[in-house]
Amino acid sequence: MSECDESFYDSVLITGASGGIGEEFARQLVFRCRQMILVARREDRLIDLAAELRRENPGLEVVIFVVDLTFSDEREKLLRELLNDGVNPDLLINNAGMGDYRRVADSEWDKTDDMMQVNMTALTHLTHSLVPQMRERGSGAILNVSSLASLLAMPEFAVYAATKAYVTSFSEALRLELKADNISVMALCPGPVRTEFGSVAMPADAKELPGRDAFYVDKSDVVSQALTGLRRQKARVYPGWKVRLVAAGISLLPLAAIRLLMSRRVSD
Template identity: 40%
Template sequence: MTTALITGASGGIGKAFAEELAARQTNLVLVARSEEKLNQLAKELQEKYNIRVDVIVKDLTETNAASAVFDATKSLGLTIDLLINNAGFGDYGDFAERDGEKQVKIVQLNILALVDLTHKFLPPMRQRRAGSIINVASIAGFQPIPYLSVYAASKAFVLSFSQSLWAENRRYGVRVLVVCPGPTETDFFTEADFPQSFTGKTNKISTAEEVVKDALTALEKGNSTVVSGSFLSKMITNLSALVPRDALVNMLEKQFKA
């Protein structure tokens, strides 16, 4: 049986990945800050699917968090066949008026932790000439988004970084995929502190399960990128190529202003 390590596994897309992979008889390593939620999910999946589920409780914004996670898998005697870098969060509002520490933590989690974990687990995959990495970005990564500036920029990094790794690692038998969901039924909007007035401004909402199935299908096909969501979500990813930059950002500023 193969083993997948999932960050941000306690809810949302990460939990949906865990449930889908468990149903496919994949052993799991679940990583997040919430010990209670992880243990409950691990218990449910072990009992339902008779698989091995290990839990690593870790705040990935902490110094040397990726090393701690990597070392923990070694101590458990595990080989990670699929790494899913899903952990991430955003913050809505005027950058100059938002909490500065929170903006830094977005970068630490969405970018630094993802890069560090990828660099820990990718070399062993290349040595084995087998393995897969899924990085969760967003359609926000295809263009700047005022009032969601740090989050969108972090996802643009994940998109570019992942596509580069896809090209670098094909010859080693390692698949790399970046999945870019549109609006999805998770706690993202609540945790990002979106105002109530923003409700209804988003296009069709996808389920986390739909995102996961799109991602796993694209991974099996060897794709570098998959945009998951409605037709409008897919159209949005092409706006930056069709609309002059200043006009695009001005339009988005009006759309995202509360």
């Protein structure tokens, strides 16, 4: 048995479970919880995943919620239904998120607004609503999916990087607030991972960023390292040694050097 196999949760709620990293969390937790709540907009994906998980572990209770997390009324409805059904997650994985690779001046407001709603507001709303039950129980865990981008002010990815800076900062502070309540809080800060993230974030005519290819980490490694980090009560996990190296480099470099590096990212 590997180290991360040792954690068992009663009820796990995963946002953004219809693909990518969220779906991978569901797969890796299939034997590590009694109940799994899957949240996203694409119902067909959630139905297929729920069926796969039930086939794999017939003892697992899987519940799906089709929710657009950009809307506060849809989030409120989800939270009400969880309460009415007596669902009480002891692991909340705030994974749903989106990006937009564009200059602020060229971006569409609706997409920018959606990004801020999903990446920051929904994550904070679910956390705010579910923490009291964890405190009452005297245990729990919150895993917020942030990004390596949270460490940098990134031109042409400015709002996304800023939303993830929020996630990392919020997670660090919340961790300290909840320590005495035996609730662990962790920020997962991946570098590039092959999922549908790029197809949502990139304009159709965009080219792969130079050098990015060398930093890709497989989503199965991202998730297994995240679950191990959570079990070890880490504050942050940067999956993959190259990503860890970059994170360490960023924390050591003076701001002037980072500004110079970032200025080279701006296209003509």
